[in-house]
Amino acid sequence: MTDFSPISALLGGTLIGTAAIALMVLHGRIAGMTGILSGAMDTADRNRGWRFAFLLGAIAAPLVATLTMGQPLPFASDAPVGAVLFSGVIVGIGVSLAGGCTSGHGVCGNARLSPRSMVATAIFMAFTFATVFIVRHVLGGF
Structure with a gap:
């Protein structure tokens, strides 16, 4: 925890x-x-x-x-190396699709009231919540 x-x-x-x-x-x-x-x-x-x-x-x-x-x-981290590498690839794909990373959109874009950043932040937060729930409660955690 x-x-x-x-x-x-x-x-x-x-x-x-x-x-x-x-x-x-x-x-x-x-x-x-x-x-x-x-x-x-x-x-x-x-x-x-x-x-x-x-x-x-x-x-x-x-x-x-x-x-x-x-x-x-x-x-x-107790996460297997393969899971960490796979996660990095998925994050890289997300960064490319979103036109920026969580720090750019989440910290700076939202502070500038950028609609694109607000949507990107809502999407990556939703996927973060879902991922944590699935990993911890469905798969039993790492």
Whole structure:
């Protein structure tokens, strides 16, 4: 079962929102991780510096949290490797079909009141709820 920790959730959400606002204000860009990653890999993109900095921050954040809290964050998963890989492929397909990822639509698009993002967010949340229900209650969980 997942432990609910409102303090860390509030702090994490505040940091994500602040980063999204800063990226929009300073660069006029949406904080969608898929778009940032694909732009960072595009050698023709002359603005790759901020993309790499953003990705580095996303990678460094758990390390900083670990140092701050004095204990490592749990990264273990009981899910089989095949299920994780299959999930990644399905998410990649969804990102392509939705024209963006959950962070871009869910955090930034909804904040801008984008109808397309609201529909995308409603769809991926519905599928998330269904997936969790099926995996935990129909298949017995991992």
